[in-house]
Amino acid sequence: MMNPKSTLAVASTLAMLIAGVASPALAETTLRVYADEYHPVYYLNDAEEVAGPAADIIREAAARAGVTVEFEYRPLKRALAEVEKTANVCFIGLWHTEEREDRFAWAGNIFTDGYAIFAKEGSGISISSVEESFTYTTGVTAGWGSTEALRAAGHPNLQEVTDDLLNVKKLAHGRVDLWVSGTLSGPHAASLENVAVEQVLALQEVPLDFACNLATDPDAVSGMAAAITDLRNEGRTDALLSLTN
Structure with a gap:
């Protein structure tokens, strides 16, 4: 026979679940x-809020996954250093x-x-190969995967x-001959900048993914992954990206 205290505890838990209130363990x-700034995918808007289609996707995925997200601007290199050392930071x-695969939870x-x-x-x-670009002064951006790849290629x-x-x-002013960008x-x-450019060599397609510290709550990461996949399958990601073109 269940004692009165146990009965009350079960009743209280059921009442909370029926009311839609999570217990501390389910918070x-x-x-x-x-x-950082990666136009037109994510950036700070005039109100200094993180905006852009990637921000919209993360907010919508978080709502579906039952995860709270708090956005903060930080330059890329500083941001990644913080992500790699602090749990629940993304x-x-x-x-x-491939070089980043084991550094983050994706x-x-x-x-x-x-x-x-x-x-x-x-x-x-x-040019027809990355090696043919070596004779040209080439502009790159600190911390970017493309910069890491070109440096690794020598x-x-x-x-x-x-x-x-x-x-x-x-x-535009002739201070570099080539430019590597997304x-x-x-x-x-x-x-x-009203600069007419042309693509002279496609180097690689790369997935753009949500990246978290390896010690981040695994349920939160898997929940975000499932929600992002659902949004992609529903066509939501492509629809948001098309608005930037």
């Missing part, structure tokens, strides 16, 4: 989510490369991104900046 996980959308695929080599329109530069003429828009300006972000950045 929502809060993820701190860092973002980055809004990171290139999911949820995605948010978008299919990638990187390419661009030249100023009319430059006459034509590119001897990289000029690194902290903001990709600086690369566009350098390309297939989603590069053309957009060029349009913001």
Whole structure:
């Protein structure tokens, strides 16, 4: 026979569940989510809030997964350093490369991104391999997967900046010959600076995924992964991305 205290405890738990109130063990996980500027995928809007299609996807996925997300702007290199050392801290959308596979807990695929080599329109530069770019001064961005890949390939003429828009300006003024940028972000950045560019070599397609510290609540990560997959299958990710074009 159940004692009165046990009966009351069970009744209380059932009442909470029926009312939709989670017990402490079922409370929502809060993820701190860092973002930098990666137009048009994510960025700070005029109200200094993290915005863009990736931010919308993360917010919608979190709502479905029962996870609270708190966004904060932080430059990429600082953000990733913090993500790698602190549980329940994530980055809004990171290139999911082989080199990064074991460094983060991943949820995605948010978008299919990638990187390419661009030249100023009319430059006459034509290359058919990444090795052929080695003779050209090439603008890259600190902390980006594309920069890591070119450095690993042995590119001897990289000029690194902290903001990709600086690369566009350098390309426009002839301070670099080539520019490596994202297939989603590069053309957009060029349009913001009114610089006509052309893609001279596609290098790699890369998934853009939600990246969390390895010690992050695994239920939160798997919940985010399932929700992001559902949103992709429903066409929501493509619909949001199309609004930026």
